[in-house]
Amino acid sequence: xxxxxxxxxxxxxxxxxxxxxxxxxxxxAPAAPGGGWDQTxxxxxxxxxATGLARSVQVVNAPGAxxxxxxxxxxxxxxxxxxxxxxxxxxxxSGIAANRSPVTLADVTxxxxxxxxxxxxxxxxSSPYRSLAHLLAAFRANxxxxxxxxxxxxxxxxxxxRLLAQRVGVEPARVNYVAYPGGGQALASVLGAHxxxxxxxxxxxxxxxxxxxxxxxxxxxxxxxPGVSIPTFREQGVELELLNWRGLVGPPGLSxxxxxxxxxxxxxxATSDEWTAALERNGWADIYMEGEPFGRFLIDETARVAPLxxxxxxRGGWDSFELAVLLGGGIAxxxxxxxxxxxxxxxxxxxxxxxxxxxxxxxxLGVLALALATDLLLIESAGFVIAxxxxxxxxxxxxxxxxxxxxxxxxxxxxALVYAGFTCGLxxxxxxxxxx
Amino acid sequence: xxxxPALAEGFRVALTPAHLGWCFVGVCLGTxxxxxxxxGPALTVALLLPVTLNVExxxxxxxxxxxxYGAMYGGxxxxxxxNTPGESxxxxxxxxGHRMAKAGRGGAALATAAIGSFVAGTLATLGLAMAAPLxxxxxxxxxxxxxxxxxxLAFAAVASLLGDSTAKGxxxxxxxxxxxxxxxxxxxxxxxxxxxxxYLLDGIDPVIAAVGLFAVGEMLYLASRLGAREDELVPLRGxxxxxxxxxxxxxxxxxxxxxxGFPLGALPxxxxxxxxxxxxxxxxxxxxxxxxxxRGAIEGVAGxxxxxxxxxxxxxxxxxxLGLPTSATAAVLLAAFQQYGLRPGPLLFEHQPALVWGVxxxxxxxxxxxxxxNLPLVGLWVRLLAVPRPLLFGGILVLATVGAYSVHGSRAxxxxxxxxxxxxxxxxxxxxxxxxxxxxLLLGPMAEQQLARAxxxxxxxxxxxxxxxxxxxxxxxxVLILARPVLATVFRPRAAQG
Numbered sequence: 001x002x003x004x005x006x007x008x009x010x011x012x013x014x015x016x017x018x019x020x021x022x023x024x025x026x027x028x029a030p031a032a033p034g035g036g037w038d039q040t041x042x043x044x045x046x047x048x049x050a051t052g053l054a055r056s057v058q059v060v061n062a063p064g065a066x067x068x069x070x071x072x073x074x075x076x077x078x079x080x081x082x083x084x085x086x087x088x089x090x091x092x093x094s095g096i097a098a099n100r101s102p103v104t105l106a107d108v109t110x111x112x113x114x115x116x117x118x119x120x121x122x123x124x125x126s127s128p129y130r131s132l133a134h135l136l137a138a139f140r141a142n143x144x145x146x147x148x149x150x151x152x153x154x155x156x157x158x159x160x161x162r163l164l165a166q167r168v169g170v171e172p173a174r175v176n177y178v179a180y181p182g183g184g185q186a187l188a189s190v191l192g193a194h195x196x197x198x199x200x201x202x203x204x205x206x207x208x209x210x211x212x213x214x215x216x217x218x219x220x221x222x223x224x225x226p227g228v229s230i231p232t233f234r235e236q237g238v239e240l241e242l243l244n245w246r247g248l249v250g251p252p253g254l255s256x257x258x259x260x261x262x263x264x265x266x267x268x269x270a271t272s273d274e275w276t277a278a279l280e281r282n283g284w285a286d287i288y289m290e291g292e293p294f295g296r297f298l299i300d301e302t303a304r305v306a307p308l309x310x311x312x313x314x315r316g317g318w319d320s321f322e323l324a325v326l327l328g329g330g331i332a333x334x335x336x337x338x339x340x341x342x343x344x345x346x347x348x349x350x351x352x353x354x355x356x357x358x359x360x361x362x363x364x365l366g367v368l369a370l371a372l373a374t375d376l377l378l379i380e381s382a383g384f385v386i387a388x389x390x391x392x393x394x395x396x397x398x399x400x401x402x403x404x405x406x407x408x409x410x411x412x413x414x415x416a417l418v419y420a421g422f423t424c425g426l427x428x429x430x431x432x433x434x435x436x
Numbered sequence: 437x438x439x440x441p442a443l444a445e446g447f448r449v450a451l452t453p454a455h456l457g458w459c460f461v462g463v464c465l466g467t468x469x470x471x472x473x474x475x476g477p478a479l480t481v482a483l484l485l486p487v488t489l490n491v492e493x494x495x496x497x498x499x500x501x502x503x504x505y506g507a508m509y510g511g512x513x514x515x516x517x518x519n520t521p522g523e524s525x526x527x528x529x530x531x532x533g534h535r536m537a538k539a540g541r542g543g544a545a546l547a548t549a550a551i552g553s554f555v556a557g558t559l560a561t562l563g564l565a566m567a568a569p570l571x572x573x574x575x576x577x578x579x580x581x582x583x584x585x586x587x588x589l590a591f592a593a594v595a596s597l598l599g600d601s602t603a604k605g606x607x608x609x610x611x612x613x614x615x616x617x618x619x620x621x622x623x624x625x626x627x628x629x630x631x632x633x634x635y636l637l638d639g640i641d642p643v644i645a646a647v648g649l650f651a652v653g654e655m656l657y658l659a660s661r662l663g664a665r666e667d668e669l670v671p672l673r674g675x676x677x678x679x680x681x682x683x684x685x686x687x688x689x690x691x692x693x694x695x696x697g698f699p700l701g702a703l704p705x706x707x708x709x710x711x712x713x714x715x716x717x718x719x720x721x722x723x724x725x726x727x728x729x730x731r732g733a734i735e736g737v738a739g740x741x742x743x744x745x746x747x748x749x750x751x752x753x754x755x756x757x758l759g760l761p762t763s764a765t766a767a768v769l770l771a772a773f774q775q776y777g778l779r780p781g782p783l784l785f786e787h788q789p790a791l792v793w794g795v796x797x798x799x800x801x802x803x804x805x806x807x808x809x810n811l812p813l814v815g816l817w818v819r820l821l822a823v824p825r826p827l828l829f830g831g832i833l834v835l836a837t838v839g840a841y842s843v844h845g846s847r848a849x850x851x852x853x854x855x856x857x858x859x860x861x862x863x864x865x866x867x868x869x870x871x872x873x874x875x876x877l878l879l880g881p882m883a884e885q886q887l888a889r890a891x892x893x894x895x896x897x898x899x900x901x902x903x904x905x906x907x908x909x910x911x912x913x914x915v916l917i918l919a920r921p922v923l924a925t926v927f928r929p930r931a932a933q934g
């Protein structure tokens with residue numbers, strides 16, 4: 001643990017900001033730790049600290065629903081805050097349309113497009129499809145027979161397949177897209193030739209393209225990617241470009257000066273040597289774009305992607321699997337209810353059962369429910385330590401303890417210990433508030 | 437390349453004082469996050485990634501591997517003692533393990549979990565060193581139809597968990613399946629049963645559900661019955677350690693659990709929950725006294741605990757040999773490799789032998805450390821059960837709520853935990869079994885996804901499930917298991933095959 005703390009302090013700020021006061025930034029990553037948006041935020045955190053562009057940088061994760069939960073939270077919590085940024089990207093554009101999110105990218109302030117990855121189409125080495133033209137001919141002739149493997153529904157991979165279908169004139173409803181969570185399983189399915197073709201970011205398939213396990217047919221870049229010998233779509237006569245881009249937006253309600261300051265800060269970060277090195281390390285393309293053009297780019301991407309999502313949403317009502325589950329559940333529940341009733345009837349006939357007059361202890365149950373409700377209500381306003389202490393004492397009371405002061409002390413000690421372990425040991429911020 | 441000299445070289449790397457230190461930090465951190473429900477090894481490694489960028493790669497990976505293995509040990513401790521599973525792979529452990537703990541055999545349950553994890557971890561790491569390329573070739577041949585059949589087999593294997601009343605068991609199972617529907621349809625991204633609440637779009641986390649049902653729900657139930665007849669909790673009955681009989685009953689389940697866990701862990705969609713269910717079902721079927729299952733059978737702890745550790749080693753097979761992440765932790769480890777400019781795949785073993793074999797050797801070292809760390813702690817852990825119940829329950833609630841809250845830093849998870857706790861109270865009050873709810877929630881979405889994929893690839897042709905030998909055989913076995921009680925009564929002259 002000492003080594004960890006030492007390593008942490010190494011990344012502490014070295015220089016003060018070159019211009020103006022050093023800033024304390026918050027970067028919201030609308031995804032769980034580990035994904036591309038989170039990595040972008042954490043790499044920025046490192047670079048901003050190492051270059052001294054910010055005094056402190058806090059990364060806040062708010063995952064869920066293709067980033068739309070994080071977006072909504074960012075808009076409601078940070079409006080007018082000139083020191084807050086949100087990581088966004090193509091998947092959020094698609095998620096906003098798919099989930100009919102009430103908050104959209106029109107509600108935030110575009111700051112910059114930062115980095116991205118191109119997509120690649122591969123087939124197994126044993127595949128009969130030798131070229132893109134070959135694969136597309138089969139796709140046109142019988143769309144259902146070409147099973148496309150790729151990441152989650154609505155993600156960049158599916159967007160590429162749907163754009164491709166649109167270009168070659170295949171009806172959206174006939175596209176056979178097989179979604180896998182994460183890149184790993186899609187890779188396995190194409191290596192094992194379970195799908196006809198697969199789509200993913202160039203980096204995820206690169207090792208297997210080089211080793212010959214997979215054949216790459218096309219890459220979604222405008223021009224050949226340096227060091228990669230895969231032809232582009234355009235070279236092969238298909239007008240298609242797609243970038244799994246990531247960028248930054250600020251909260252709504254910023255003054256012109258605040259917006260300019262954020263843009264300056266990000267530009268200086270994006271032109272630093274540390275950032276260039278980080279891009280290379282992660283295999284991200286440098287596609288930096290300033291705030292105003294980025295804003296127009298966002299509008300264009302939304303116009304291009306949203307109809308694709310809408311075209312996919314053809315399936316109305318209930319489908320067979322859900323119906324089977326709900327009907328089966330209903331029948332089972334009915335059977336269980338019938339059984340409970342017949343048991344009761346039997347119990348009434350022979351009332352010699354030990355535990356038949358069950359007395360529910362409403363007082364204890366009520367206090368315990370109060371304990372949970374207290375934690376739920378107070379954890380964010382009063383802080384983790386206070387909420388947990390109260391919950392601990394109330395729980396003990398519910399189970400018959402009558403030493404409230406002692407219980408509260410024990411609860412306080414436990415909560416403080418857990419709090420310290422989380423914030424220092426794991427770097428997960430719990431709501432602190434009054435007791436810090 | 438010869439395995440043994442390479443492995444010896446690996447041990448030379450792993451046994452340097454600095455690397456031993458990193459390994460120790462890793463297993464301690466892993467045990468700690470394993471204990472906390474919700475916080476898993478994937479999240480921990482992801483949070484540590486930026487910090488470890490200044491550390492040399494071998495040391496970092498030795499620590500990450502320690503975290504991964506340590507979490508498997510830590511998760512079982514809370515499952516057994518507090519009925520609060522820390523990881524989804526240790527949910528099954530709670531079923532028999534917590535009943536053993538209530539009956540005064542918590543020490544034996546913890547010991548069989550620790551030793552079983554050690555045995556399985558060591559054997560599986562050996563398998564990783566020896567047979568990785570072969571395993572991968574076999575694993576890639578399995579497609580969605582095979583996975584679907586395998587999941588149905590797991591359903592059949594744990595059918596006995598439905599409890600005494602089939603009707604109530606089925607009601608619980610379907611409740612779980614319905615909860616599993618919540619979220620985005622994996623095929624087309626349409627929202628199902630989310631009632632317009634954005635939070636529900638990502639579905640219900642099985643660990644939060646398990647903690648809500650087993651820990652919070654149970655506690656609410658106990659509170660509602662306070663003052664009525666109390667079932668007593670015995671911290672320790674008999675010896676703290678495993679008796680001779682418990683040893684002999686654990687040995688075979690450890691080995692069988694390893695044999696199930698390692699290959700399934702190596703499958704691209706195997707995961708570590710599936711083998712624990714299969715192992716539990718198998719042990720119950722093979723047990724000399726199957727009637728003890730449900731009342732604290734040591735086989736039901738030994739098998740699944742061995743299976744989840746072996747599966748953890750199994751996931752490293754496709755990761756190291758193909759760069760194929762098959763679990764959340766493996767995906768984060770892959771990102772870590774990329775941060776160091778390393779590319780896992782066929783060439784990694786050749787380009788970075790010191791790193792790869794050092795990490796493999798450190799898995800052996802970490803396992804041994806975990807055993808030495810955990811066995812002496814058994815006595816201490818068991819004493820936890822002697823803590824007065826009001827305080828113990830308060831502590832469990834603090835642990836459960838902090839785990840649920842911290843994952844996403846959102847109160848919605850906490851609210852879900854409480855809501856599922858209330859559901860658990862209602863189910864317990866009505867005499868409905870809880871385990872089938874979790875089974876439905878965990879396995880249902882997996883089965884649906886694989887079935888949907890198999891059918892999509894075959895363009896809706898259902899016979900694809902029977903057209904290939906592996907799924908056909910697996911489905912036949914599943915049907916036989918389910919039909920056995922029926923067949924046994926039809927064909928009367930039953931031999932002694934209880």
